Amino acid sequence: MLPSDILxxxxxxxxxxxxPQNDFVMMAEGNTSARADSETFFVKASGFGFQDANExxxxxxxxxxxxxxxxxxxxxxxxxxxLLREARVPCDHERLPSVETFMHAYLLQLPDVNYVYHTxxxxxxxxxxxxxxxxxxxxxxxxxxxxxxGEAACWVDYVDPGLELAKAIRNRVQSFxxxxxxxxxxxxxxxxxxxxxxxxxKEAETAMRMQVKAARILLGALQSGQPLHFLSPEEVQRIHTxxxxxxxxxxxxxxxx
Ligand SMILES: [Zn+2]
Numbered sequence: 244m245l246p247s248d249i250l251x252x253x254x255x256x257x258x259x260x261x262x263p264q265n266d267f268v269m270m271a272e273g274n275t276s277a278r279a280d281s282e283t284f285f286v287k288a289s290g291f292g293f294q295d296a297n298e299x300x301x302x303x304x305x306x307x308x309x310x311x312x313x314x315x316x317x318x319x320x321x322x323x324x325x326l327l328r329e330a331r332v333p334c335d336h337e338r339l340p341s342v343e344t345f346m347h348a349y350l351l352q353l354p355d356v357n358y359v360y361h362t363x364x365x366x367x368x369x370x371x372x373x374x375x376x377x378x379x380x381x382x383x384x385x386x387x388x389x390x391x392x393g394e395a396a397c398w399v400d401y402v403d404p405g406l407e408l409a410k411a412i413r414n415r416v417q418s419f420x421x422x423x424x425x426x427x428x429x430x431x432x433x434x435x436x437x438x439x440x441x442x443x444x445k446e447a448e449t450a451m452r453m454q455v456k457a458a459r460i461l462l463g464a465l466q467s468g469q470p471l472h473f474l475s476p477e478e479v480q481r482i483h484t485x486x487x488x489x490x491x492x493x494x495x496x497x498x499x500x
Pocket of ligand 1: 361362363404435
């Protein structure tokens with residue numbers, strides 16, 4: 244796909260995610276990104292909402308300087324702004340990429356990750372604010388959660404948004420990959436929000452929608468006061484590796500509007 248087509252897809256899906264009915268974001272919350280080519284990616288500019296996204300609300304950024312900062316010392320806010328300004332591919336506006344550009348750059352250079360969405364859905368953030376919520380990242384309640392969000396989520400303790408959060412995400416994703424020999428589809432940010440990854444825009448969006456549904460189901464079950472019944476590790480594995488579930492995933496990703 245041409246980078247200009249990728250940008251159009253990203254704009255269209257960002258607007259769809261920003262529909263107020265979803266309750267995923269409000270005002271300038273959240274950010275989305277897509278890999279443009281081997282050297283650059285598109286990421287939402289700082290200060291704009293999802294719902295009215297257009298070409299001028301996105302910035303094309305070089306991977307290299309942003310990824311280099313992840314290996315460096317902590318930076319002051321003005322140093323971060325300068326780095327983000329200098330990492331931009333020149334264009335006809337001066338907008339700055341989101342402060343979460345570091346996290347997007349890291350995730351978009353993982354194999355088979357072409358789209359990254361980050362939102363603050365109300366029911367999901369409620370879950371992220373529960374003491375001990377980390378234990379739910381490894382649990383699954385129903386089959387479609389496994390089919391579209393994977394066998395487990397990657398948990399990240401609360402860290403100040405920006406460069407330091409990107410470093411924390413990198414550490415936790417790397418240990419997730421070592422432990423499970425696969426990439427997470429969803430990343431849970433304590434007291435903050437949700438990140439989903441996808442090879443396609445639909446994969447990242449379906450993971451977002453299903454993870455928020457799963458959070459609602461979990462919160463509803465918790466409110467009943469009854470003990471929860473989670474799927475066993477064996478049941479999770481069986482669904483995670485079942486060929487017909489993979490077929491359903493493909494079918495949904497291909498037909499979802
Ligand atoms: Zn956020």
